[in-house]
Amino acid sequence: MKLLNSVNISFFIGLVSIFFFTGCSSKNVDNDYNKFYKNTNNSKINNSPEMHRATMRPYSVFGIKYYPEIAKIGDRFEGIASWYGPDFHSKKTSNGEIYNMYDMTAAHKTLPMNTVVRVDNLENGKSTIVRINDRGPFVSGRIIDLSNKAAHAISMVGAGTAKVKVTVLGYNGEIENSKAPAVEVIDTPKEEKIEPFEAIEIKEDNIVVTTPVSTQIGAKVANNKSSNQKIVGNSKVAIQVGAFSKLEGANKVKKDYQNKYPSKIVEYVNQNGLYKVLIKGFSSEQDAVNFRSTNGLNNAVIIK
Template identity: 45%
Template structure:
């Protein structure tokens, strides 16, 4: 993990200046001290937003670009009814009876195997939230997942978390995932976001201005509970590294107030 963290610190620090201006908070300390579970990525949401660096209580977190080979041991906690029906960090509605969990840095929608090292029980859950932000705790389970693991009463347990990847096939009997593929954001379709506007005309004017000097200047509409936004993006890349380097160049040498790499379909 050290090489990856060093890479992120070196390449994403300029973009982090913008990211840190965004108020962020994911899940807190588990059942008994869960804290505030607001979306960790406003004013933008979706997969690309949950891959951006963020800060909680003065500590920086850098979401991993790949879950391949991830294994970790530590303490698991859980969160339940207080957050039932609220939005998770990836925009889904938290369901305390679903098999989901929160993790500080794994890519969203990564399925992980969680083994209770104290009683041998094992479950499979999908990451759809951020947290827990308490020292020594590595994963925050939904109520249902915690109940199956036998940690509802004690509140925490020592566990082993192993990343499985993104589900590609499900059991016909109970719809549980049976096949997985690694979640990897290093390869794919990427661009760089440089602005977001509430007024479409302003977004159009900015896009036209950028198109004189940059390729693939385009607008991506996005709508949430606060209204509709028009996100302006430039550039087109087939790997995350090139997109990050481009965003760094825009901020360091070309006068952009903020720029960050995002994944596109």
């Protein structure tokens, strides 16, 4: 009986310890970040409207076009993290700062500059919080490039990479700041060819999607009875392949994907002044994940 009680007591203490240290760990990570940026000279960051306008423009690297976009607080992304250090130390970052590999910063391909994110190492449970001040990593499958200091914080320097979860915590360099940068996402100029996440030929047509999703599904099936095309699913899962402040840019990218993936539904939706281009017609989230991987859309976002 005493042995049983001892086991129960030990089990209870173990559970309490897990919750206690998990909570403390989360709180300490937040405190470490705030102390680093608010109580030191690191709080002097470049947060000018001019910088945000410049860094929110679409850009191309290695033939792939990227569309910077404001994410919502709490949005989460999973993928591979890497880190960069000596080769870039003391050089300019994308937002004009001087890169310091001993600062708690990171590079991301599309998040606004000075977005604050929490990075959880899914391989060892360690966490850190960083501020986005650069663009990258431009390697397939990788979602964030950490500074040397941040990589040390989650014990991934030796391995070089780690599977992580990235959670958006705030804007403008502050965890509690929920006000996104007051800058629109700018499309490419009118005369420039609009390219989605991979370069495909622009083919003009007169299709404009204005109907709700359910109506569009029915219309797509009805219009394609004479072909071998089919809709593979009608779940609410979608892949977002672009976001534009102007309808023209969204419409061009929508047409590109309609031509390339005729068995899927491609449409744009207007959310908070942004036209977001979505690929739909998936039977499940895993179906969408497989489609994204198979078609090289690694930089696209899955929406549930």
